[in-house]
Amino acid sequence: MNTIRQFIMKFKKYLNHFLRMLVTSLSTIICEEQKSKESSKSFDYPHLIFKLFFGGYRITQLFGNKLRINGKEYYPQFGLKGHEGLDVVPKIKGYKAIYTPADGIVLMTRVSDGRAYGHMIRLWHPQYNLITEYCHLDKICVAAKEPVRKGTHIGTMGNTGSTFGTHLHMNVIKTNDKGEKLNKKNGYLGGIDPLLFLEGRDYQI
Numbered sequence: 001m002n003t004i005r006q007f008i009m010k011f012k013k014y015l016n017h018f019l020r021m022l023v024t025s026l027s028t029i030i031c032e033e034q035k036s037k038e039s040s041k042s043f044d045y046p047h048l049i050f051k052l053f054f055g056g057y058r059i060t061q062l063f064g065n066k067l068r069i070n071g072k073e074y075y076p077q078f079g080l081k082g083h084e085g086l087d088v089v090p091k092i093k094g095y096k097a098i099y100t101p102a103d104g105i106v107l108m109t110r111v112s113d114g115r116a117y118g119h120m121i122r123l124w125h126p127q128y129n130l131i132t133e134y135c136h137l138d139k140i141c142v143a144a145k146e147p148v149r150k151g152t153h154i155g156t157m158g159n160t161g162s163t164f165g166t167h168l169h170m171n172v173i174k175t176n177d178k179g180e181k182l183n184k185k186n187g188y189l190g191g192i193d194p195l196l197f198l199e200g201r202d203y204q205i
């Protein structure tokens with residue numbers, strides 16, 4: 001009985017290792033392919049399998065959460081009412097490549113310069129008049145002005161900037177038709193709940 005269990009455990013371990021290798025090499029190829037705009041245009045993924053991460057995401061902190069540290073609210077020191085985005089990690093441990101959930105254009109990328117967000121990417125999705133931001137990244141795979149398709153590998157989850165551990169902090173902000181942020185003084189830097197967007201619910205709050 002024990003031998004069978006050991007065999008299954010070993011098999012699972014090898015399978016997981018193999019899958020991770022496959023996704024990592026696929027991600028590298030995609031990262032390189034993006035240097036050619038044509039290939040990034042023609043590339044698409046099944047949305048559900050690559051929802052932010054291969055295999056989906058697990059939430060570690062919700063939008064609007066009023067985090068307390070030593071009995072003191074954490075966010076008011078940044079002029080915020082609460083958590084201005086959504087914190088997530090991959091559902092399957094170790095799959096750190098991040099895939100954009102919708103078509104868009106890269107507005108900017110920023111390498112950590114001491115600010116709280118660390119390495120970050122800002123995308124604009126004109127079809128929704130929304131901006132999405134990806135923060136605390138390890139690697140950035142896209143460049144400013146580059147168009148991206150839903151499912152494009154844009155970067156890798158990391159631990160840069162002000163964090164309490166490796167995770168992806170994602171912001172969603174409404175824009176006008178020029179891609180300029182709206183409602184910046186709503187207490188969340190214009191942020192709305194990213195889940196409304198990620199899960200395809202009505203985001204018109």
Ligand SMILES: [Zn+2]
Binds near residue numbers: 061083087
């Ligand atoms: Zn966060």
